[in-house]
Amino acid sequence: MVLFPRILAAFLIALWVYAPAQGRSEEEREGGIIGTGIVGTITHLGSIHVNGLHIQVDDMMPISGSVEPMSAGDLEPGHTVAIVAERVDDGWHARHIRQVFPLVGQVTDFGDGELAVLGTRVTVGETLPDLLVGDWVAVSGLWQEKAVRASRIERLTGTEYQARISGTYLSSDQNGALVIGSSLISGISPQHLQSGDLVRVYGEPGPSGIEATRLETGLFDETVGIIQVQGYYSAPQPDGLYTVLGSGLVAYTERPEMIDQNDSVIRCGQTGRLIDSGVADQDGNDARDLQAELGC
Known part of the structure; x- marks a missing residue:
C-alpha cells in the first residue's frame, strides 16, 4: 500500500515550498525586499551621510528628481534627498535616490538673510548667495512653518525650467485655493488630497506661486x-x-x-x-x- 508514503512526500514538498516563501515574506516585512525610506539633508560625503546614517551609494546611480541629469557621485552636502535603502551585511546601501527640492523657481525679492521664491520665504542664514531678482534657483532644505530653511541654494543657468514645489498640503485658503507654504497653487483643482499629504507640483512660475501643469503625491516611486x-x-x-x-x-x-x-x-x-x-x-x-x- 503506497498511500501513506505519497501523503508524506506531498507534505515534505509543501513544507519545502512554504519555508522559502515564509522567509521571503519575513524579509519583505523587515526592509530587505521592501526598502526603508530615509528623507533628510546630506551632511557630508563618503559615500553619503543623512540623518546620522552612513549610506553606501554607487556613484554612477542616476538621481531622479534632479533639475539637470546627474548621478549619485554629483551629490553634495546640503542637498535634500529621499532614499530607498536596504541593509546589506549590517550596512545601509541605497538602491534609489530622489533629489528633493522644496522650491525651484525665480527669485522675486530679497530681505535680511532671506529671499522669496514662488511667493514663499526662504531663510538662508547670514550670507545671501550672489543672486539677482529674476534668477532661477533650486532650493534644498527643510520646511519650517510656511517658510523654507535652505541648506543649499544653486543658481540655475538659463530660464528653460519648470517651476516646482515639494511640500505638505494642510488646507486651502479662504477662497478654496490650494496653498503649500505661502505659495498659491493654481491651474489644477485636485479632488482627493488629504491634510498632511506630501505634494509635488510642476508648472509655470508666478510672483505668488505656481500655475500647475502636473501634481503628484508622495516621495517614493516604490513601496517602502x-x-x-x-x-x-x-x-x-x-x-x-x-x-x-x-x-x-x-x-x-x-x-x-x-x-x-x-x-x-x-x-x-x-x-x-x-x-x-x-x-x-x-x-x-x-x-x-x-x-x-x-x-x-
Whole structure:
C-alpha cells in the first residue's frame, strides 16, 4: 500500500515550498525586499551621510528628481534627498535616490538673510548667495512653518525650467485655493488630497506661486516599509492632526501646545502615519531593532 508514503512526500514538498516563501515574506516585512525610506539633508560625503546614517551609494546611480541629469557621485552636502535603502551585511546601501527640492523657481525679492521664491520665504542664514531678482534657483532644505530653511541654494543657468514645489498640503485658503507654504497653487483643482499629504507640483512660475501643469503625491516611486524623516513639526490643525513637514506622515494630538515647531526632529513613520519607538506595523524584534538603528 503506497498511500501513506505519497501523503508524506506531498507534505515534505509543501513544507519545502512554504519555508522559502515564509522567509521571503519575513524579509519583505523587515526592509530587505521592501526598502526603508530615509528623507533628510546630506551632511557630508563618503559615500553619503543623512540623518546620522552612513549610506553606501554607487556613484554612477542616476538621481531622479534632479533639475539637470546627474548621478549619485554629483551629490553634495546640503542637498535634500529621499532614499530607498536596504541593509546589506549590517550596512545601509541605497538602491534609489530622489533629489528633493522644496522650491525651484525665480527669485522675486530679497530681505535680511532671506529671499522669496514662488511667493514663499526662504531663510538662508547670514550670507545671501550672489543672486539677482529674476534668477532661477533650486532650493534644498527643510520646511519650517510656511517658510523654507535652505541648506543649499544653486543658481540655475538659463530660464528653460519648470517651476516646482515639494511640500505638505494642510488646507486651502479662504477662497478654496490650494496653498503649500505661502505659495498659491493654481491651474489644477485636485479632488482627493488629504491634510498632511506630501505634494509635488510642476508648472509655470508666478510672483505668488505656481500655475500647475502636473501634481503628484508622495516621495517614493516604490513601496517602502519604515520611513525615517528629518524635519520640523507643523502647527496642529483644529482636529489635532500634525505632521513632519515635507514627509507625508501624520499623527494626532490632544495637546497641541506640546508640539514644538522650533527644533528639527527625526521621526519614523509607516503607511502614512508617524509612529513611536518600537511600534512599527511589523512583527518581531527585527522591526524594533530597525527603528533603534534609525534612531526613531
